[in-house]
Amino acid sequence: MEPDATRNKLTLRDPRADICRGIALWMIVVNHTPGNWLGSITLKNFALSDATEAFVLLAGYAGAFAYAARADRLGWINAATSLTQRVGKLYVAHIFLMVVFTAQVGYSAATLDRGAYLDELALDPFAEQPYRTLLEALLLRFQPAFLDILPLYIVLLALLVPGLALRKWPGLLLGLSAALWLGVRLADFNFPRWHGGGWFFNPLAWQLLFFLGFALGQAARGAPSLPLPRRSPWLTAAAGLVLGAGLLAMIATEWVPSLGERLPEAIPAFLATVDKTAMHPWRLASILALAYLVATYVPRDAAALRGRWARPLLIMGRNSLPVFCVGILLSFMSRLMLEADDGWAMQLASNLLCLGLLVLVGFVSEWQRGDGPAPRTALPDKSALG
Template identity: 70%
Template sequence: MATQTRSGPPAALPRPGRDPRADICRGLALWMIVINHTPGNWLGGFTLKNFAFADATEAFVLLAGYAGAFAYAGQADRQGWAPAAAALIRRIGKLYVAHIFLLVVFTAQVGFSAATLDRAAYLDELALDPFAEQPYRTLLEALLLRFQPHFLDILPLYIVLLSLLIPGLLLRGHPWAVLTLSLALWLGVREAGFNLPRWQEGGWFFNPLAWQVLFVAGFLLGQAARGAPSIPLPPRSPWIAALALIVLGLGVLGMIVSEHLPETMEELPLWFSDFLVGIDKTSLHPVRLLSMLALTYLVAAYVPRDWAFLRSRWVWPFAAMGRHSLPVFCFGILLSFAARLLLEQYDGWRMQVAVNLLSFGALVVIALIADWARETVRPKPAPSPAPQPLPGTA
């Protein structure tokens, strides 16, 4: 008998468990986003952005790509491209609805606060004043993702990145092609200065055509972690670790000089100060990309996935938040503005402690509710039917 060959997607890989490192890091990133979005929060001086040319947004995007490899590339391997693409479309739809809902609630929160407290500056500072000037046009532009107030530009970025992943899944078995196309697009966008249009204000604050390179880096890292075709990862090496630490150390020095030592900044050579000022976030400057990759290498190479501490009570709140990034992020945006209002009333250490403890606790509660909801709606396996007696043995 002739041997039949089968064409189609590669054989499905066994589905690995969740990576606690990714959940914890995502939870930390979400917590930092809340802190950084709260003006006057003393903890803002201790977040990642103060110690590297990268911040929680870079971590969030890279981890989104990492999770995408497990969720969607894994599904494509098991079921084919079409079901995975359909799952991506459903996720994009959920993100879009969440973004519009968050926009409406955030606008109401800020607008009501501005009217009640007579602080019209809130609307101008958060770029919500077009709602007062052209409400119908502003709403239309918001639905088209061309109007993005401050703090509400991360979900549109995520929507575009997941949209690019739909055709990208077709190349999941060709990692070098994926990396080459991604790098070419990133470099081309930076060189041409191209960006997606934004109503009234030029381009998007986070240019998704540039930030996709960080998403792709996370995707390829996830592919390697689950044993799928990927780029060979750098081995665990003290030399590579030393180089990564040098990159991060230079970032610390650069941030200290540029943010906290203006006198020293003025004494530096003009080319060096111009270089520091030119490390842009919109099109993901190479220094920002390199900083995040250096930090990722250190975590991936020197924090074991099975380390018992990662499942201890000390870090479980961050892991819980990381498992439910969408509700935690949306609630965190609203929470950060409420925290700002409290800190503006009284900025003493007691209020600082209270605001940060209450904010952190509220985010953990949201994550626990999401955990409970997921377990409640998850379909339970049907019980096995009772064995039937053989004929004539009853």
């Protein structure tokens, strides 16, 4: 194969990543909707990881195609400038989403006389100290429930700016990332939040998963990187063991609590330490095991990935930022629907409506980008978060 052909093949957009991002976006909406029956079949019920881990890993993967490729072509300053602009857009999107979400929840609480909404979603400070709350929100120190994911991505993409300068030394980049993750866990350090405590997703810990995804993306596009693991029965067995252990843990603690009570005390005590905030090693191993199985046993050029049924998920994944923002609003709308009637008909209507609107947002965003059909070129610059 000619060098140019090889390069083009390596820089093609990976449909597996986009489809998985689309699935993760759908799972986030379902998981954020109390009473949704589909919540029992999302990833968090079967593994010690969930859609958030998948999304962060894939954001790093996409970042290698979007920004590392740009740095290779146009230089670090150009790529860093583009990345900084993207961080600014994410910040504006986060503030806009917070304003709309607060209005949605506040109006519903007043209209339906359910002030518990404000307390449950941690929005009551807006009623008590509106001006101070707005200031803290602008500083990212106030993060209501469900609105703590975009601040995480803002910091991760900001960390990618200096990370791009080390893209040609993947061992050093991942070594520094792992050292930071370990140091943060040992020191129990986190960004502070207003009213005490730290961020629910500690960016300084989650950056390791992001940069692992970045390294995988670098390897997939043929840039200097650590070698990708090849298909191996031993690695497959190890991945299956990690995921199987996680499944057994979920069965014992979530599905059949009586079974968990019969386990040795050391096991439930260990599972209680598997934290999400600072990216526990077991959660990290779980999502990496799942990524290995998908990457190894689902061919990148499989016809089904570009078929009619996969296209809606692929389009959602390609436009993840607007889809995510609308999904947050839809999750609360769906909650209101299910609180009015949680029968099977409303469950079906609610989930179909949410999924249909997410797909619609994806296609409208695709049309606005003017990219046309799924591209046959490198990832566009803005695709690291949609």
